[in-house]
Amino acid sequence: MTAQQQRDTPGANPARLGPQQRDASWERLGEQTFDLVVIGGGVVGVGTALDAATRGLRVALVEARDLASGTSSRSSKLFHGGLRYLEQLEFGLVREALRERELMLTRLAPHLVKPVSFLYPLTHRVWERPYTAAGLLMYDTMGGARSVPGQKHLTRAGALRMVPALKRDALIGGIRYFDAQADDARHTMTVARTAAQYGAVVRTSTQVVEFLREADRVSGVRVRDVEDGRETDVRASAVVNCTGVWTDELQRLSGSRGRFRVTASKGVHIVVPRDRIVSESGLILRTEKSVLFVIPWRNHWIIGTTDTEWNLDLAHPAATKHDIDYLLEHVNSVLATPLTHDDIEGVYAGLRPLLAGESEETSKLSREHAVARVAPGLVAIAGGKYTTYRVMAADAVDAASVDLPSRVQSSITDKVPLIGADGYYALVNQADQLAAAHGLHPYRVRHLLDRYGSLVGEVLSLADGRPDLLRPIEKAPDYLRVEAVYAASHEGALHLEDVLARRTRISIEYPHRGVDCAEQVAELVGEVLGWSPETAAKEVEVYRARGEAERESQTEPDDETADARRSEAPEARAKLIEPVS
Known part of the structure; x- marks a missing residue:
């Protein structure tokens, strides 16, 4: 055979x-x-x-x-212990999460889960540095610093060299620490x-x-x-x-x-281009309710999250203008050059399933x-x-x-390592040879390795005799055409939305939200799934309607009107029925 x-x-x-x-x-x-x-x-x-x-x-x-x-596709994309849970005295949860983070980084999914640094800006003299340092020391000794560096203390000048985007008066110093991140979907x-x-x-x-x-x-x-x-x-x-x-x-x-x-808490994130915030590190900022992350994400920053109760459509939670303004207001309070709505490339809203407690504030559940x-x-x-x-x-x-x-x-x-983990490190060392064999830039191969691990050969083999599949997707050049084919042939994608929103993250990484490349991707996916021209056109139409509904919902002032706007979009899975209540 x-x-x-x-x-x-x-x-x-x-x-x-x-x-x-x-x-x-x-x-x-x-x-x-x-x-x-x-x-x-x-x-x-x-x-x-x-x-x-x-x-x-x-x-x-x-x-x-x-x-x-x-x-699971709409999180902050972090594998983290939950530093803020130390203040809530949930030591067991933090210890457990840090152990899991360590397993992912070293044994189970090193191709998918990567270290990421955060700067915690200090704003109060005398008490804040020792207080935060004590928490981070506990974080590290619970298992946090085994595969990532421990905390590093910085003066104001040192912190500003690490994150030049910060206002000089937004901090008196800083502490850098490490966590981990992954593409959740x-x-x-x-x-x-x-x-x-x-x-x-x-x-x-x-x-x-x-x-x-x-x-x-x-x-x-x-x-x-x-x-x-x-x-x-x-x-x-x-x-x-x-x-x-x-x-x-x-x-x-x-x-x-x-x-x-179970109660649902809505968390909204925005995505902005990497060059809008000049920084070598992510940020973690205190807010009046919780914390706000500015997370490096390839050529972008993810900024989030909100934490508000949600009682409407569970499948398609909608971000409002108020949610987006909240994120911009809080991040702009520390940035020398403020972000605007025009800087936003993508927006996504997800729901956390929280165990209902006596407090109605979801941030405290x-x-x-x-x-x-x-x-x-x-x-x-x-x-x-x-x-x-x-x-x-x-x-x-x-x-x-x-x-x-x-x-x-x-x-x-x-x-039990996840598929793609075994052999990953050897292939990283062989990235230049692999790139030369397929006529790709080594940077491209390293990007593929961090998405597929040692399955990268399986992905690239679909382009045997089809060199056109090794070209980037037009209007979404971070991804190759072969990745759309592989999403349908190996990764269970059944609809255009599955590919643009989850197998890739085109829907949040480009200002067009995937609309400009929808026809091209539908053609590639349709080859695998046997779509007729009419089916492919319908998939594009449904996806465009989704994008338009999401954009419109994000201009609405409150959850109810945003939910009504988002609900106008058709469901990709047309025969889905509502659960019996």
Whole structure:
């Protein structure tokens, strides 16, 4: 069998999420009986699928929309301990998160998770430096400085040399410390593919419409393919609800009373060009409610986040003009050259699933997670932080194990690198040779390595005999045309939105938000997915409507009017149905 034949043979690459694998997975859902069915394709859901699969369990994961289509593509894109949680005395959460950050940097995902530095500007004399230094010392000794440098104290002059963009009177000195960052959507998708590598059925556009029961226990789910409307029953010993902000809706659908309630907190970020803020480091700024990050992101800065309660559309939270003005006001309070609305390249809004507490201020609700067996055969998990997804997943599988017929092995995901990690460092050293072999600039290859790791050869092989695929996408030159093809052939992308918003981040990295390259990308994706010219045109039309609705919502003054504007856009997955309340 040739390499090309092997790539085209269903089942030859279990981590491949392409059209053929999608058809086969539907058959498996209807024919097999699973140990676990996981609902939700966010980071906790895919992490739970990976945890279960690597324990030797038969597991299926279903997601109504796309992998990471909710919260897990709209975070601050940090793997961090949560420095501010030390002030809230959540030492256990910080220690746990720092351990996870260390695992990601060194063993599990070094191709995706990278160190990033932040400057904390000091504004008060006498007490603030020792107070902050003590917190950072605790942060470092909890595990923060093993793979990244420890804190460094700077005078005002030293801080201004590191971040010339700051006003001179905005600080009296500074402390630099390190955390880590990752493309959240790409990381989530990679966890899902790793779960598939170990035998999990992973299927998107597959919505749970009913819970199956035998006597008093949950025995599986009925699912609907929201691309064509087919339905089938999926039998399982236990079901795990990993739907984040949709947790309560799924609980109602199951007919079981939940053990906890989840509230949604909206976090808005803006993206601006790198040259608008002259700095060698990110920034962390105190606000009256929380903290504000200015995060380096390739050729951009991500600035965020807000933290406000949200009770409207959970699938498409809308940023308002008020949200954007809040971010600009706070970052401009320290910048010598203020940012304006014209500087903004992208805006995105996400919802944090927080465990509801007595305080109505979402910024004060706990980021701890909770897991509960809400009925025989049904487990729910919610809360937590992106960084601690692996711990949450292990807890979910442990909770579900009481409903499984045989003894369940202990979690081992702290020893299981994500696909693309093995061989990554060797390929970094060989980047120049790899670039020469494919006629690419070494910088381009290093960028690909930090997106695909050791799978870069698999990506580039799709351009064998198709040198045009190694050209940049027009109007989005950070990405190659072959990446759009690979998104559909290997990464489970089913719609233009999946490629522009999550497999790449074109929708937030370019002022045109992906509209100017939509036709070109639709043509590339359509080759893989078998789109007719009419289907491709419809995908472009839906994507443009999404972009227009988002832009208009961001001019509205409040959540209600912004939500109404955003809701005018059509849904890419046309047969998606609202959960039964």
